Amino acid sequence: MNKILTLVLATILLSCNNQSNNVDVLNIYSKRHYEVDKNLIEKFEAENNIKVNVVKASSDELIERIKTEGENCPADLLITVDAGKLYKAANENLLQKININEISTNLKDELIDPNGFWIPMTYRARIIAYNPLTVNPDELSTYEDLTNIRWRNRILVRTSTNAYNQALLSSLLAHHGEEYALEWSNKLVSNFAREPKGNDRDQVRAIVSNVGDIAIVNSYYIGLLQSSSDSMDRKVGESVNVFFPNQSENDRGAHVNISGIGLLRNAPNRDNAFKFMKFITSEYAQEYYTNNSFEYPVNKKVKPSETIKKWGEFKIDTLDLNELGIKRKQAVEIFEDSKWN
Numbered sequence: 450m451n452k453i454l455t456l457v458l459a460t461i462l463l464s465c466n467n468q469s470n471n472v473d474v475l476n477i478y479s480k481r482h483y484e485v486d487k488n489l490i491e492k493f494e495a496e497n498n499i500k501v502n503v504v505k506a507s508s509d510e511l512i513e514r515i516k517t518e519g520e521n522c523p524a525d526l527l528i529t530v531d532a533g534k535l536y537k538a539a540n541e542n543l544l545q546k547i548n549i550n551e552i553s554t555n556l557k558d559e560l561i562d563p564n565g566f567w568i569p570m571t572y573r574a575r576i577i578a579y580n581p582l583t584v585n586p587d588e589l590s591t592y593e594d595l596t597n598i599r600w601r602n603r604i605l606v607r608t609s610t611n612a613y614n615q616a617l618l619s620s621l622l623a624h625h626g627e628e629y630a631l632e633w634s635n636k637l638v639s640n641f642a643r644e645p646k647g648n649d650r651d652q653v654r655a656i657v658s659n660v661g662d663i664a665i666v667n668s669y670y671i672g673l674l675q676s677s678s679d680s681m682d683r684k685v686g687e688s689v690n691v692f693f694p695n696q697s698e699n700d701r702g703a704h705v706n707i708s709g710i711g712l713l714r715n716a717p718n719r720d721n722a723f724k725f726m727k728f729i730t731s732e733y734a735q736e737y738y739t740n741n742s743f744e745y746p747v748n749k750k751v752k753p754s755e756t757i758k759k760w761g762e763f764k765i766d767t768l769d770l771n772e773l774g775i776k777r778k779q780a781v782e783i784f785e786d787s788k789w790n
């Protein structure tokens with residue numbers, strides 16, 4: 450008995466040793482900081498025998514780091530929560546083109562980079578959460594209508610330094626031009642219920658505390674609140690309804706953004722990077738995301754989770770998501786001009 454045990458142990462030790470000698474690696478620079486990513490990365494590591502190293506920081510910090518490291522940059526992939534930042538990385542010549550068909554043939558067409566520099570990983574809508582006790586949903590219609598005097602002192606939204614708001618204003622700039630976007634931002638500021646502060650979840654909490662009646666937030670935060678381990682947050686999540694703006698027949702649809710991945714120009718572990726991109730867009734990973742982070746799946750074969758299905762189907766704005774990067778600088782200037790802090 451003891452002999453067998455010793456032999457088994459020796460075999461295990463040897464195989465561990467072998468693995469560590471030629472262990473494959475993948476290096477990711479990521480803006481995402483969610484538990485779901487960690488779990489999926491662990492599964493990927495176990496299935497592929499690849500050690501994944503993740504460096505987390507803001508997208509701008511990661512882009513700066515990639516530039517500084519230059520040809521010695523150890524990273525293979527850049528993950529952001531905003532197509533605008535991937536556009537920025539591509540525009541600074543930090544990314545290499547990806548043949549999307551090598552990754553998956555099932556990705557939603559509207560979310561594919563026409564320039565081929567990034568792939569979508571999940572997507573989310575910037576929605577209006579509202580208090581059903583004080584807001585009749587018939588009064589809600591479009592992002593444009595949020596400037597209506599009807600919403601005076603009733604709108605909650607975070608600061609303009611946030612990339613989600615910058616992306617939303619970039620989309621309005623792309624659709625309506627500078628003059629309109631400035632007027633929209635000015636009028637929206639005069640409808641704020643309070644000086645912008647806190648994150649998206651805090652805006653929803655402020656609805657329930659009756660600070661305001663409607664909040665501009667990313668869709669998955671409603672799912673995260675509703676399924677939170679904190680009973681107060683669950684109550685907050687269940688006290689608000691979700692409205693998708695710009696849904697009328699002739700309108701363009703709700704503003705969406707992606708979490709996405711770019712392959713770095715000098716990626717040292719290119720094959721492993723491709724394996725990872727295939728894995729993360731697979732039906733397995735996409736189902737895991739929609740069920741746990743309440744984001745929308747980018748794989749056409751995967752249905753949104755039960756939680757987010759309850760909010761209903763919606764039309765998405767099919768604007769080229771690179772516009773969210775192209776218009777970014779202008780959007781930031783408009784925010785400054787309109788005193789959206």
Ligand code: FE
Pocket residue numbers: 530667
């Ligand atoms: Fe977020």
